[in-house]
Amino acid sequence: MAAGDRAFNSNDYPVILGIDFGTTFSGCAYAFTQNEEVVDIVRWPKQNNQVYPKTPTLNFYQGNSSEMTQWGNAARIEMQRPTARNSVLLKQYKLYLDENIAKDLPPLPNGLTIVDAIADYLQKFHEHVVSELKKGFARNYGQHQFRYCLTVPAMWSDRAKSTMRDAAVKAGLIDENDHRDRLMLISEPEAAALYCEKKCEQYDLKHGDRFMICDAGGGTVDLIVFEIDDHTGRKLRESTKGHGQSCGSVFLDRRMRKLLKRLFKDYLSKIPASAFETMMDTFVDVIKPQFDGIEDQYISLPASMNLESPSNPDIGLEDGMLCLTAAKLRSDVFEPVVKEVLSLIEDQLVKAGSLQAVFLVGGFGSSNYLFERVQAEFGSRIGLIAVPPRCELAVVRGAVYFGLNPRVVTTRIPRYWYGIDTTTTFEEGIDPPSYKLIREDGSVRCDNRFSVYVRRGQPLDIDNCVSKDFFAYYPHHTTCTLYAAVTDEMPRYTTGPGVRKVANFTIPMPALTGVMEGEKVDLSIKMYFGEVELRVEAVIRGKTYGTTCTFDTD
Structure with a gap:
């Protein structure tokens, strides 16, 4: 810790990188301290011109090796090759840092520790980001001039945060001898709050107003209430002890998978795993984001399903199309997870007393159904319920704002x-x-x-x-x-x-x-x-x- 003795000089770092390491997807944005314009990294390897500005949090390990050979989209593609039998596609491993869940998770495969897994991913992720920056205006700067702001769930313990810092050092973002302030951590809902506050000119929030961030991501849903303090420049104060739970959209996926297995229970021996994955992809990419709770949804069955007949009215199968009724999707997939989110919001609303606005951010925050349900439940009690533009980037953009001005959050409320x-x-x-x-x-x-x-x-x-x-x-x-x-x-x-x-x-x-x-x-x-x-x-x-x-x- 000798480095702690040197004074930190933020002018040494003209480039601020925000990194949102997520359960299912990760993203990055950056800014130059002189003009403060935030730029998103939108190009990711092996991303077939999709518009989604983040890359999957996936690590691929060949056989039982502990050396990662592919990451992100490439890891998913690699896993579909016949040569990948017995290999490991590591996903959703960020959940190992939520101590409430970790005790029920199996040990990581191939002798990996959680620090290894995160560091492996961050190293490749960071290399890609640096190469993207070199294509743009950042080519005049060396990597030693980058400062980092990494986001972490608000509900994590101090130990989990310290594990994240260890992984970032191991991944080579900063050097062990660098001043610790070169790498800052910020809680995800706090980062999202900075983004919403920047965007909230259009929402007209004033001094003393309170707003809630409901950051619903892949793995976690985090909530926190902030009050705007305009006395000396615009600052934010935390006004409730934030609160979160692992009930993000991966839990919708798990329920969907169970529903498909129930529907096809008589055929399970014949259906290859890849066919289930294809149906799940349809759910994740098409049904989940736009489901509104009213319209029935259809999945066309992959040819590899090997069913004798393309129709079975008992399970809603007709001519190779599976019909999932809105009622069934609501009761079996969406409602159990959405209800958890609604009760988290209720809990924070009671603590805060009154609120001017609720902002839904994060990948799950952009779900139409979640928005409709929050609106129905709280619309009469809270003036504004809004999903800000590009809400899946709210956290990573907010991380950059925080890096540009780390003193913008003036008050926090301890959870312990x-x-x-x-x-x-x-x-x-x-x-x-x-x-x-x-x-x-x-x-x-x-x-x-x-x-x-x-x-x-x-x-x-x-x-x-x-x-x-x-x-x-x-x-x-x-x-x-x-x-x-x-x-x-x-x-x-x-x-x-x-x-x-x-x-x-x-x-x-x-x-x-x-x-x-x-x-x-x-x-x-x-x-x-x-x-x-x-x-x-x-x-x-x-x-x-x-x-x-x-x-x-x-």
Whole structure:
């Protein structure tokens, strides 16, 4: 962390790249700091002139090798070749960083770790982006002049965010010795909020107005409410503790796949897997985006289905066309997922009290059916429900705006209690006897007490810094363990339910002149919680030192 000692100079980086690494698709946009015009990367390898401005998040590994040979569209094409038998097409692996889901997922194949998988993809993705930039006006700049802003789901833990940073370093976006601010993380709904706010001249939102971002992507749906603060230039403050869930549009795909398997249950032994994939492609590319809940939908069966007869009225099959009624699609595929999104919105609306607008962004956010349902449910209570232009790019464009002006979000609301482990006076009758410590001076202390640094749900300013004083014995390094809790009330003990260890911070003891071994040295530990990532520094005799942090692996 020696790099932390150097001051960061944003002028060293005239090009800002925003990267949205998504569950199903990833995108990139960039801008030059001098003119701030955001440019989308719209050309991706092996993309048959599609208009979709993002590329699939897919890695292809031949056989049981751990070396990725194709990525994005090329990985999908590779998988369809006969030679790809027993190979691995890795998809939706971003879900491994959602700790609520990860515990139920099988281990990654071919001995890969999640950092490997993300780094493999980001490396190739980044190489392509750099080559695209070189074709445009960016050819006057070297890659060492690029600064990065990477988006992460708001619901991720600190550890998941740190894993993402590790993967970006491993992928070679930045060098380990670069200043950490060269790579910034921003939460996805926050990025989307910056984009909507930029676009909201047409929506006429004013100082003090509140709007909700509902960022519905492939894997996750994230919600957060922002208030516009116009006092000193336009700034945004988070006004509810954001909230999200893994209930994005891949969950529609999973339900659709189950529905097809149910319909064709009598034929399953005969139908090749590729035929199911072809039908699923029709659902994903054609039905899902434009389904409105009213019109029946049709899928023409691939020839490889090998059915004796092209008709079967029982399942809606007629002359090689499968009819899926609107009612069936609503009840079996769309409603269960959309209902989850509606209840997330309801929950945030109750917390916020009143709202002027809701913006739906993300790939699933552009679903007609989702829009209709949100409109029907909330139209009478919220003045404006809108889908901004190119809403699937809202997050990546917002990431670039954030890179151009990282201080535009001034207040954030923590989702956890944060604290460290301390000993305090033992209270008879309250504290468990096993936590009792008797000191040499006769004082009776209670171990494992949670000493709070940050209160859950209490707004924090971006520069919020909590500083506490400690001492260490020279020349020993100090470690401090940070705990987080999601409980409603502040936890009393670090061992209590809902409290988990987040990380260990190592505070290096510098060489000090004239200090004897074993002498007490005063130090302050400063923690910054108002940024997207945790930052911990130590101040020893007026000098500030960075700390190294190891995240706890469960």
